[in-house]
Amino acid sequence: MRTSRCNAALLSVVLIGCVSEDRPRVDETPAMEPVIVAEGLNGPAGVLVDSEGVLWIADAGTGGAEQLSGTTPGTNQPITFTWGETARIIRVDPDGTTTDVAMLPSIMIPYGAIGVGRFAMLDGSIYATVGGWEAGISVDRLAHAAAVVRVDEDGVTEIANTWDLENRENPDAGPRETNPWGLTTGPDGALWVTDAAANSLLRVDPGTGEVELKAVFDVAPGVIPNPDRGGAMEREAVPTAVAFDAAGNVFVALLGGFPFQPGNSRVVRVAEDGLVTDHASGLTMLADLVTGPDGQLYGVSLTEFTQQGPTPASGALIRIRPGAVDTLLAGLAFPTAVAFGSDGDTYLALNPMGQPGAGTVVVYPGLVR
Amino acid sequence: MVAVVALLLGCRGERDSQDEAALRAEGMRIYREQFCGACHAFAAAGTGGTFGPPHDGMREVAEQRLRDPRYRGSAKSAEDYVRESIRDADAWLVPGYEQALSPMPSYTELSAFELNALVRLLLGDSPAGGR
Numbered sequence: 437m438r439t440s441r442c443n444a445a446l447l448s449v450v451l452i453g454c455v456s457e458d459r460p461r462v463d464e465t466p467a468m469e470p471v472i473v474a475e476g477l478n479g480p481a482g483v484l485v486d487s488e489g490v491l492w493i494a495d496a497g498t499g500g501a502e503q504l505s506g507t508t509p510g511t512n513q514p515i516t517f518t519w520g521e522t523a524r525i526i527r528v529d530p531d532g533t534t535t536d537v538a539m540l541p542s543i544m545i546p547y548g549a550i551g552v553g554r555f556a557m558l559d560g561s562i563y564a565t566v567g568g569w570e571a572g573i574s575v576d577r578l579a580h581a582a583a584v585v586r587v588d589e590d591g592v593t594e595i596a597n598t599w600d601l602e603n604r605e606n607p608d609a610g611p612r613e614t615n616p617w618g619l620t621t622g623p624d625g626a627l628w629v630t631d632a633a634a635n636s637l638l639r640v641d642p643g644t645g646e647v648e649l650k651a652v653f654d655v656a657p658g659v660i661p662n663p664d665r666g667g668a669m670e671r672e673a674v675p676t677a678v679a680f681d682a683a684g685n686v687f688v689a690l691l692g693g694f695p696f697q698p699g700n701s702r703v704v705r706v707a708e709d710g711l712v713t714d715h716a717s718g719l720t721m722l723a724d725l726v727t728g729p730d731g732q733l734y735g736v737s738l739t740e741f742t743q744q745g746p747t748p749a750s751g752a753l754i755r756i757r758p759g760a761v762d763t764l765l766a767g768l769a770f771p772t773a774v775a776f777g778s779d780g781d782t783y784l785a786l787n788p789m790g791q792p793g794a795g796t797v798v799v800y801p802g803l804v805r
Numbered sequence: 806m807v808a809v810v811a812l813l814l815g816c817r818g819e820r821d822s823q824d825e826a827a828l829r830a831e832g833m834r835i836y837r838e839q840f841c842g843a844c845h846a847f848a849a850a851g852t853g854g855t856f857g858p859p860h861d862g863m864r865e866v867a868e869q870r871l872r873d874p875r876y877r878g879s880a881k882s883a884e885d886y887v888r889e890s891i892r893d894a895d896a897w898l899v900p901g902y903e904q905a906l907s908p909m910p911s912y913t914e915l916s917a918f919e920l921n922a923l924v925r926l927l928l929g930d931s932p933a934g935g936r
Contacts, residue, residue, distance in 0.1 A: 508903050513877065515903040660840055661910035663894065695843040744842045745854035789855075 468765075470798035473783070474528055477795030479548050480785035482564070482619075482724075484555035485777040489530040491797070492562055493785070494773075496551035497522035497542025498792050504543070506573035519543040519578070523551025525564055525587055528797075538592050540566050541581045548789050554619040554677070554724075554773070556627055558642060561588045563627055568615035569599045570633070582614045584627060584640050596645040598631055598638060607652045608635040610664050610672070618677035618725070623684045630675035630688055637678060637688055637706055651710040653690060660695060671700070677725035679733060687715055689725035689735055696721050696741035703733065703756055716756045724773045725756075728804050729780060732757055734764075736771040736784065746770075753784065755804075764803065780805035825925065832926025835919050839912065849926075857909060858899045863887065863927040875900060887924045891915070 474480075479496030486492065500520010508515055523542035527535045542551040553565035569582035582599040585592050601607075602614040616638075618630030627640040628650075637651040653673030661667040671693030678688050685705055692700035701719040704712045721738040728734045733756040740750035751768035754761055765784075773785040782803035788794040833850060836842065842852025847860035858866075867883035870876055878896035880886040889896050894909035902909075915923070 508898060508908075513898050513903060661912065661914070663908040663910050667911060667913065695840040741843065743837045743840050744850070744852045745844075745846070 468800055468803065470784070470800050472796055473799050474526065474534065474797040475795075476793050477526075477785075477787075477797065478522070478524075478542075478792045479551065479789065480772065480787050480795040480797055481552065481617075482554035482773045483775040483783050483785050483797055484557060484562075485775050485781075485783060486557050486562070489777065491528040491775075491777075491783065492555050493524075493526040493528065493797055494552035494555060494564060495524040495526055495795070496549040497524060497540075499542050499544025499549050504573055504575060504578075506570075508572065512572075517543055517545070517573075523549070523566070525552055525555075525562070538585075538587050540564075540585070540592065541578050543567060543581070550615065553615075553617045556619045556621045558621045558625070558627065561586050563587075563595065563619065563621075563642070565616040565619045565629060568613065568633055570611065570613035571603065582616060584616060584619070584629060586642070595627075595642055596640045596647050598629065598634070598647060601638070601647050601649065602631070602634045605649070606634075607649055608654075610635065618675060618689070620678050620680065620726075622680055622686070628678045628680075628686065630678050632674050632676055632691070635673045635675060637675060637686075651688075651706045651712055653688070653704070653712060656693065656700070658693065658695075659697065671695075676723050677735070679725045679727050681727060681733070682731050687725060687733060688712075689722040691721055691723065691738075692719075695743075698740055698742070701737070703735070716761060719754070719756075719761065720752075723771065726774055726776070728755070729776050730804065734774055734776075734804070736768070736774050738772065739770055751786075753782070765800070776804060825929065828922050829926045829929055831919075832922035832924070835915070835923055836926060839915075844909070847927075856902075858902055860927055867928070870899070873900075883928060884924055887927050888920060891920060891923060 477495050478498050481496055482494035484492045499518045500522055502519050504517040506515055521539045523540040524536045525538040527537045542549045550567050556563045563586050566583050566585055567581040569577050577599050580594055583597045584595045586595050598614045598616045603612055606612050613633040614631055615633035616629050617632040620628050622628045627642055629638040635653045639648040639650050653675055655670035658669050658671035662670045674691035674693050675688045676691045680686055688704050690702050698720045699718045701722040702717040703715045705715045706712055722735045723738040725735045735754050737752040740747040749767050749769050751771040752763050753765040754763050770787045771784045772787040775783045780802040782800045784798055786796050836850055842850050842854050844854040844857035845860045846853050864883050867886040878889050880889045891912050894911045
């Protein structure tokens with residue numbers, strides 16, 4: 437893959453932002469240098485810092501030697517996937533000790549591997565979204581693929597899978613495919629999941645494994661024919677992350693579907709009855725959304741994707757306030773996830789797509805308080 | 806007389822060359838307008854997409870694919886192959902790209918002229934301009 441240009445200036449960043457009296461404080465260091473806390477990663481997709489200061493990292497893996505066969509949706513062309521249990525949940529203790537605590541399915545596709553996605557912490561246990569699945573594959577769903585899992589002293593336990601609902605109901609009326617991705621704990625004690633392929637928001641009961649459909653995200657007008665929609669000029673929503681504010685309102689980041697034009701990404705609010713309304717629009721490739729230590733919503737823009745393809749080092753960390761969006765960091769190399777630790781420490785997963793071993797997690801000490 | 810004929814043929818050749826250049830330039834405009842570079846790397850266009858196969862050396866690549874025993878389409882020439890790839894993407898997906906981030910659309914709405922311009926761009930020498 438032609439990723440050499442994407443590796444340029446991996447850690448060259450510029451702090452942009454204004455400080456005013458009525459805005460949450462951002463550190464005023466003019467040029468903040470990040471500290472690398474993990475490197476050599478394969479497609480880091482999620483980060484979380486727990487109450488004990490442990491950093492959790494989701495690694496997509498490198499596929500493997502096993503093969504899956506199937507047919508492409510709509511064309512019935514034979515295809516072969518490779519996969520292996522090379523996706524990792526990595527634990528980094530405050531003293532720097534790094535441990536692979538779980539190995540999970542990693543399925544290789546042309547632009548990279550799909551493995552572990554995002555994390556949530558609930559009742560002292562770590563939960564993660566893993567992989568995806570689709571119609572046409574010749575075998576039954578792999579264990580732990582298209583699933584929410586719990587990792588604890590007992591090992592990895594599959595709590596729920598998102599394929600059953602998608603295969604049964606296909607709520608967005610698109611191809612039958614699921615990719616549980618965004619994950620957070622709700623004020624109701626449940627796990628909330630965005631399915632990036634099925635374009636849905638799901639609520640998962642961690643005790644029973646019941647998966648409840650909470651919202652479906654509609655297509656939006658597009659600029660090229662969408663083969664998944666019969667050639668209609670439409671683009672998929674692609675929900676990448678879910679977050680709650682202090683009042684219990686749920687917000688979802690929508691990446692904005694291929695060809696990912698700048699300004700086509702947005703944050704929506706989902707009401708109790710599943711009604712979806714715009715909260716912030718005009719954003720670009722929002723890959724993650726979290727609630728910061730100040731109660732505001734923070735997200736990462738993956739890259740500026742244009743008619744020439746992805747623009748190197750064009751990712752950003754943004755804060756989404758009512759009626760305004762602030763850029764805190766710019767020039768980032770494909771940031772895929774953000775998490776906050778104590779004292780405003782801001783962690784970012786940087787993920788040069790398709791380049792094994794080139795992913796990193798960095799921290800900006802005290803960036804957001 | 807021979808000199809006049811030679812001169813006229815030369816002028817015609819120059820005009821054909823200009824027409825071809827104009828056609829490829831139009832192909833470049835369409836290539837960018839349809840976001841081809843979002844998925845395909847093509848040096849002449851300065852694009853770096855990675856979700857689909859690269860477009861450099863397309864004539865040779867097309868001929869190789871026609872000889873590929875896995876090929877399932879109905880094209881018989883490089884021109885036909887490129888045309889089919891654009892107009893009827895479902896005819897055959899290049900191995901390794903069957904599971905692209907977004908499947909290749911079938912650009913059935915392009916006019917015959919637009920399609921021809923793209924074919925000339927991809928199979929011919931690149932026009933000046935690049936990115």
